[in-house]
Amino acid sequence: MNKIAFTTSGHDLKAELDPRFGRAQFFLVYDLQQNSIQIIDNKQSRSAAQGAGIQAAEIVARAGVDALVTGHCGPKAFRALSAAGVAVYNCDAMKIEEALEALKSGSLQRASSADVEGHW
Amino acid sequence: MKKDIIDELLVISGKGGTGKTSVTASFAVLAGKAVLADCDVDAADLHLLLSPDIRERHPFFSGREAIIRQQDCTGCNVCMDVCRFDAVREFEGKYRIDPVGCEGCGVCVRFCPVKAIDFPERLCGEWMLSDTRCGPMVHAQLGVAAENSGKLVSTVREQALEVAVEKEIPLIISDGPPGIGCPVIASLSGVSLALVVTEPTVSGLHDLQRVLALARHFSVPAAVCVNKWDINPEQTERIESAARSAGAEIAGRIRYDRSVTQAQLQQKAAVEFESAVADDIRKVWEQTLSML
Amino acid sequence: MAIRIAVASGKGGTGKTTVSLNLAARFGEPVQLADCDVEEPNDNLFLKCEHLASSEVVMLTPQVNKDLCTGCGACGEICQFRGIISLGSKAIVFPELCHGCGGCFRVCPTGAISETPHQIGKISIGQSGNIRLVEGRLEVGVSLVPPVIRAVREQLLEDMPAILDAPPGTSCPVVATLRDCDYVLMVTDPTPFGLHDLKLAVAMVRELGLPCGVVVNRAGDDRVGLYRFCEEQNLPVLLSIPDDRLIAEVVSRGGLVADALPEYGLMFSELSEKLKKRVRPTGGKP
Structure with a gap:
């Protein structure tokens, strides 16, 4: 695993993990090799009338991440992420750094399906 | 001010015409100072009670034509x-x-x-930033025969949040759209509390259940208030018990009273006059505040 | 071609459904009632019809043949609604977001896309006394309202008068209901909200070039100048329903006002007579 995306409204590892995926404000992409972070604005998805999850999946996939850690992921976003080969981890941690530790220590389970119902 | 300490209270109804906007305007007055967001962009009426002074107008584009x-x-x-x-x-x-x-x-x-x-991008309406006697207000108007009010609702909410941060006002009160479609979802996701204003009718019960299911889906705490409850006390009981079993709190009851319309005629909220119904709304407000 | 009358209002809760139902109940001859409020169809809660037939409303959506798809992305590029995207090496379809435009099917260079029907709604037809009810109901999880409304209209018989209960507001579902009707009856009340929303609705109806009249519900003191507005705009007020708590009580129990309160039944009979005199069938060509 090289790059991991987290949903957040902040700019660093101390920021909170946003439980929403499609309408999250930013994606924080953490590079395990370089130990660097990159912030991607999710504005385009948030302003979408519909299909925000799919749009967000496209953004995350194009950033070249291997995994996504977020609160909840709906079925459309999950399908798109799976097609792009991005592993999804659901996590109820408050902060990104806690979620990152949980992922590194192997205590997060890779999701095998969407964990919330879809909406339109 | 940090975004996460701002409370967002949404007032919705399963169907239109349940008195949602009158309740919202009264809440705005009772709050003293709040950022107001009219998310009912299809039939935006809150401005009729709060007489906003428009400060800014912005075009709203959605989709293409x-x-x-x-x-x-x-x-x-x-x-x-x-x-x-x-x-x-x-x-x-x-x-x-x-x-x-x-x-x-x-x-x-x-x-x-x-x-x-x-x-080109399609011009679908406009959103406005105004001042009212109860605080700043963000509202919008969708064009005739235009689509896509979900995106306009998101725009109104985002602007309201920005204003709240900038002016350090820790409460946003939103007048939500009717129904359970896209605009309602756009107004509901991520709010601190949704107060559903309903009426004691057969369709009121039916529509309430769909709205509460939606709130549950978005993990939004919900409270229910029956307006004009005395028109049908048995149905009011049924609605309240259905609300409780759906996991919602009961915020109180508001009686049928023509003075709500009298207040409307003077472009005022019902609580700006002394009446029995004003007392009802005050109790609902206190109960709602305690849930935030 | 028999007459088609749409019942509309600028906002919800003005009594549009009450007017549609009671007008149908006192039409004096067999009539069709089309429930076009497909997100929240409520007419049958009051009519409790004998069910006659149902059908599905479908739309063509793409299906991808994985053996032929090269993942070139042309489909995702033309799609404006994120109904199809190419991620990884293949295109994937989200039928619930598809608008059925056929763009992806047309641009696919390898012929990997075919189109199959996808259910977006349901039509039920029922009978209650003189009323033939045609109800449209949107599938949960679908947001394509206008095609379901069009499907309701397609089920209307040409030689029987029809009353169309429109969704509230002035957005595209309302336009889909009103298009090609012969007359629009707008329901409002003498409150600032009612007048404001009536103005929006009148603007929409005028833009569509349709003749219209007004029903004033919960009529009492007209302190907002509703009747003056109607006069200035040449909008005939065809019925004023008094602000009577008894009406609200009957509606809250799911009853028909025309049956429960005979004096109001007479008012609705008069309204249908006025409409029959006033409205001429145009076959959608004013």
């Missing part, structure tokens, strides 16, 4: 053949696109052999 450049059109009929929405009209050899029928799919744009069709 196809427009044929007459000087470049060769009349080949391809656009009409490919349109699935019956939006291309031909009159005496001239082709044009009916903006009401156009779905904004762009198929005609792509297939026009001489590239004579433009595809």
Whole structure:
């Protein structure tokens, strides 16, 4: 695993993990090799009338991440992420750094399906 | 001010006309200072009670629409053949696109052999930033026959949040849209509490259950208030018990009282006059505040 | 072609459904009632019809043949609604977001896309006394309202008068209901909200070039100048329903006002007579 995306409204590892995926404000992409972070604005998805999850999946996939850690992921976003080969981890941690530790220590389970119902 | 300490209270109703806007305006007065957001963009009425002074107007674009450049059109009929929405009209050899029928799919744009069709963003309405006697207000107006109020609702909410941060006001009160469709979802996700204002009718119960299911789906805590409860006390009991079993709190009851309309006529909220119904609304407000 | 009358209002809760139902109940001859409020169809809660037939409303959506798809992305590029995207090496379809425009099917260079029907709604037809009810109901999880409304209209018989109960507001579902009707009856009340929303609705109806009249519900003191507005705009007020708590009580129990309160039944009979005199069938060509 090289790059991991987290949903957040902040700019660093101390920021909170946003439980929403499609309408999250930013994606924080953490590079395990370089130990660097990159912030991607999710504005385009948030302003979408519909299909925000799919749009967000496209953004995350194009950033070249291997995994996504977020609160909840709906079925459309999950399908798109799976097609792009991005592993999804659901996590109820408050902060990104806690979620990152949980992922590194192997205590997060890779999701095998969407964990919330879809909406339109 | 940090975004996470700002509370967002949404007032919604399963169907229209339940008194949601009158309750919202009263809450705005009782709060003293709050940022107000009118998310009922299809029939925006909150401004009729709060008399806003408009400070800024911004156009709102959503989706795209196809427009044929007459000087470049060769009349080949391809656009009409490919349109699935019956939006291309031909009159005496001239082709044009009916903006009401156009779905904004762009198929005609792509297939026009001489590239004579433009595809600009569609102007769907405007949103405004105003001042009221109860604090700043963000509101909007969707154009006639326009679509896509979900995105406009998101815009109104985002602007309201920005204003709250900037002016350090820790409470946003939103007047939500009716129904359970896209605009409602856009207004509901991520709020601190949704207060559902309903009426004691058969359709009121039916629509309430759908709205509460939606709130549960978005993990939004919900409270229910029955307006005009005394019109049908048995149905009020049924609605409250259905609300409790759906996991919602009961925020109180408001009686049927013409003084609500009298207040409306003077462009005031019901609580700006002394009346029994004003006391009811005050109790609902206190109960609602305690849940935030 | 028999007459088609749409019942509309600028906002919800003005009594549009009450007017539609009671007008149908006192039409004096067999009539069709089309419930076009497909997100929240409520008419049958009051009519409790004998069910006659149902059908599905479908739309063509793409299906991808994985053996032929090269993942080139042309489909995702033309799609404006994120109904199809190409991520990884293949295109994937989200039928619930598809608008059925056929763009992806047309641009696919390898012929990997075919189109199959996808259910977006349901039509139920029922009978209650003189009323033939045609109800449209949107599938949960679908947001394509206008095609379901069009499907309701397609089920209307040409030779029987029809009353169309429109969704509230002035957005595209309302336009889909009103298009090609012969007359629009707008329901409002003498409150600032009612007048404001009536103005928006009148603007919409005028833009569509349709003749219209007004029903004033919960009529009492007209302190907002509703009747003056109607006069200035040449909008005939065809019925004023008094602000009577008894009406609210009957509606709250799911009853028909015309049956429960005979004096109001007479008012609705008069309204249908006025409409029959006033409205001429145009077959959608004013």
